[in-house]
Amino acid sequence: MTLGAQILAATSSEAATAFVEVGAIAIGLSFLALIASRVGITAVPLYLMAGLAFGDGGFIDVTASSDFVTLTAEIGVLLLLLTLGLEYSSDELRTGMRTGLLPGLLDMVLNFTPGLILGLLLNWSTPAAILLGGITWVSSSGIISKVLNDLGRLGNRETPTVLNLLVIEDLAMAVYLPVAAALVIGRAPADTVWTVAIALVTVVVILWGGLTFGHHLSRSLTIGSDETMLLAVFGLTLVVAGLAQQLQVSAAIGAFLVGLALSGEAQRRTRRLIEPLRDLFAAVFFVMFSFQINPADLPPVLLPALGLAVLTSLGKVATGWWAAGRAGVGRRGRMRAGTMLIARGEFAIVVAALGASLTEGPELAALAAAYVLITDAIGPISTKFADRLVRA
């Protein structure tokens, strides 16, 4: 039997069920994306809510397609991080590192610490607490760039400050993610030190290689048609991610570094080509993430999530206020910058997904989902009315 015939033969009743299920989910998501674009927000919080609504023991039973859906969700994370890495050129990263170091540090102190401390107060293990710190640390570049655009604020004087903070957070994630992943895997303290060391060395090697030889890679990728390029980048991302996973660095960071390494023409074309794929796969990831949350886990985490959201919103406002002030922006602009940074999103969920294997995993996921939803409500609304929050 030829391969084609085998594939056709496998398209039996089981596959038929899977097609219908996956198709139904995709159609549902397209409606949510439509609503999101009408309301003027990104679809991520809506995907999370959909997953929660239909979660464990909900209306849909996805057993037949679960293998396929799980793999799709995992590829979704990789493509999400690839595009996050593609967001900035290596020049922008270098400038960001030079000019944004101090605001970046303040951002980390004010927003990572509350999550970390709450995790420890809840009596969680150190890795789980560090993951919670990561969840509260990083703003959502996806939501923020959309809100900046929708509110017509790209030209504002405070906007470069906001964007530079996002660049710094992006870079910080290149270090944080592998360390956090190593901490989750490591058991004995000596083991943990070892895995963290391997993770850091791997990241530094890939990052150095990417920034040094990235333009060679980028140039060799651009010689072909869009089709060859799409396949090459997709394949490269999966291979690097898989190798990184084998070195226990987490696949996500591998994909992220591929994105950082691509520059110039290759970067622009890849963004355009990968974005539709990313939208498809990442949507499945977000739904699957909240899908696995047990609704019974939600009520107990609501209060901590709300407290954390209020505390870290103030943290972001303070960060933005100070950073924009350094750039000579007036009081209203400083308030706009601070409130703009409140929304958390894709990174927070990726970080929470890292902790799935921990005993606190289910609680962490529920807390992260609730937290992201709350900040996604507070952020865009408060920034819209930021001008009324301060006197000029």
Add this chain to the structure above:
Amino acid sequence: MAEITETNLPGVGVRHEFVTDSGQHVGVISHRGGRREILVYDRDDPDSCSMVVHLTEHDSRTLNELLGVSRVADSLAAVEQQIEGLGIDWVPIAEGSSFVGKSIADGMFRTSTGVSIVAVVRDSSTVPAPRPDFVFSVGDIAVCVGTDEGLAAVRERLTA
């Protein structure tokens, strides 16, 4: 000309701004995708914009046409980066050139040198993709695309 400030917007593009002679602060954002935004800053809160106009690439060309600014150089520079070995030259038709009053077809440039004349700049407006029967006059600038040797040959003939 007023002093233009350039600011990089990571992940978005570049912003240029200046203050008009009447004191109004205005700017333009060039998105990486080619989209533009025209910004008019608020006099009351100079950090924010009181008006933002979104322009597609097509809209920008229309506006440029109205303002009488040539965009040829911009897009040609992009072409030059994409194709290795391709050169661009701006050749002025000075008084005394043998091509004043002659058409592009008369020169048979493409046949003999492989060089294409992709545009002609005349009195601060641009004729894109001129037809072979386009007739040169004094002060025209022919925008030529081709190999380095071809361009040298064309320049020699147009200026002679």
